Amino acid sequence: MVLSLSPLDRSIARGVLLDPCRYIQTLGQSDSSQRSQYKNTGNRERGAGTRISNGVFTRSPLTAVSALFHHHNKHVIEKNHVRGTASTGANDYREGGGYGGFWRVGLLTTGAMGLAGLAIYEKSQREENKAAAIEQTGGFVDGLPVYTANDVANHKSLENGVWVTYKNGVYDVTQFVHQHPGGSKIMLAAGASLEPYWSMYSSHQTKEVWSILEGMRIGNIPKSEQKDSTDKNSPYATDPARSPILRPSSKAPFNAEPPMPLLTNTFITPTDLFFVRNHLPVPNVSLKTFKLEVGCDGTKKPISLSIDDLKRKFPKKTIVSAIQCAGNRRSEMSRVKHVKGLNWNAAAVSNAEWGGVRLYDILKEAGIDLDDYRGCHVQFEGLDKGPEGATYGASIPVDIIQNMKFDVILAYEMNGKDLPRDHGFPLRVIAPGIVGARNVKWVNKIVISKEESHSHWQRNDYKGFNPSVDWNNVNFDKSASIQQLPVNSAICEPSDGSTLEPDAEEVVVKGYALSGGGRGIIRVDISTDGGETWHEAELDQCKEQTLYKMWAWTLWEAVVPLPAKHGGSAQIICKAVDSSYNVQPDGVEGIWNLRGCLVNPWHRIKICIPSENTA
16 A cells, blocks of 8 residues: 655655655744754754755654645645745745744644644554555566666656666656755665665655655666676675765775765764775685784894784774875866876765774884884785785884874774774774875784885875876886875765755855864865855864864865855855965866875865746
8 A cells, every 4th residue: 555645745755765864844943043053053963953955944754744744634734834935835845944834833723633633643554554565665566667777877867857766666756856955865866776875764764755755656677687797706706795875986996985965974984984995805804813913124023913912902092083095086186187096086085983902002012112213114014915916005104103103003993893894804004194095904014114115005106296297207216105184175065066946045065174194174164156255164073182183074064155146056165274274275287196196176066056937
């Protein structure tokens, strides 16, 4: 059985499909009072409290239930809504008012009887629809057209229609994207499966939402169309499974970043959404045989430690630290002139809580005092190997390690659990503020040496050059290896090319910022008029860290006015300033380099602002 809802009711209730936590509206408050409350609280806990998105207030999962309640109690609705217009129906919803007015007027009118009626209605529907919703949603339905994965993939834009899949079902959600301010979220799954996004939110697993989804059913997709075809003879065949939400830059080796709008959902990046950077096949490591060797070049025999030794003999250290790939935002540099490397967008960066042992304690156990090795290097070697047998390796100068010696750790945990294989199980280096390439995964060997690592990725990669150096005249030996990162920031929401609500006067902008060497972010500036005027964003930072020893990223958010004469489109710009007053350069041309590393110009996106008369 599928609930019968009017098109209007259905369009309203669809708002919970991908991210129900975006649909929260405080009962009885006006737009202005809600915005004031939001700004004053500074709440950054994603999925809780009142939130603003792209010029409109967003609502709670109760909106879907309110649509059902509205379906049976239309007599309590008056012709007004949050913004106080005299219209009803779809126009109310598109203009951002939703059914806040319905809840305010309707519940005040019906009082306890209305709430009791809602409870009775929910209870009766629970028994009637539970089995049908669970069994039927996504199942193969006879008589409907059968589509291929390519058919679905061709419908991922508003122009061609927006299709998504769930199990064997194909659904056309174009109307939802057109009508609802939260439609940008569903575009993340456009042309693909809803399942990985739904798995992020347990609140999706309800019969009401399943029933609403089935109301948009247009066909079937055979399960065989969704199977992964991995070459079993490939050295990458034993790589771990990954979240389908990640967007690969390459599959062998696997390198991928999460969708930009998901980066700012939580201060700590969920492990499954943490960007993945692999240079070689992921090794299968056994805890029974794993040993970490620590020593010095040409001296006494190194010590050998198991993971159990590390956990038993040394105090645990936890630290929140971001990791950023040297090639983050490389695609922007490629637009100016082709560069060699993975075509990363701006999400090759993530933030996690790492747990392990201090490198300082391990070196002390091996009888190594770094004060005796000034001018030397700490070399790290991993267990990942190429076809010729060479392992991945990197090194960090002792002088840098000394400045942060109590914060460099050998991590065996990520976000409170054992490291996953993609992120270095069973042990990895976490050197906060240092480029990701030096945070060696699957580390099993540490050596203090007068020379930096001889690894290809240390000597002949991850170095910077001026824009006049190209592959015909490059000399890697003359350039220093990248270590600490420059200041950087990027806009995560709205997405580049997205469309705001008609006649929007302001936009909510969200993003991240970070800098290397422990330099915290002191300001993020936002402009919507080409840099003529700037607005400061509100910053969300790790409270346990200081501006001069900050290893975590900074999340930021701002409500910014749009230009009065925008002509239907606008460019949003962000730039960050760190605690040493380093600021991002305004363009990429002056920092272009042949490997596309350290891309940190002002981040720019374009948005469309349609007129109500043409929307």
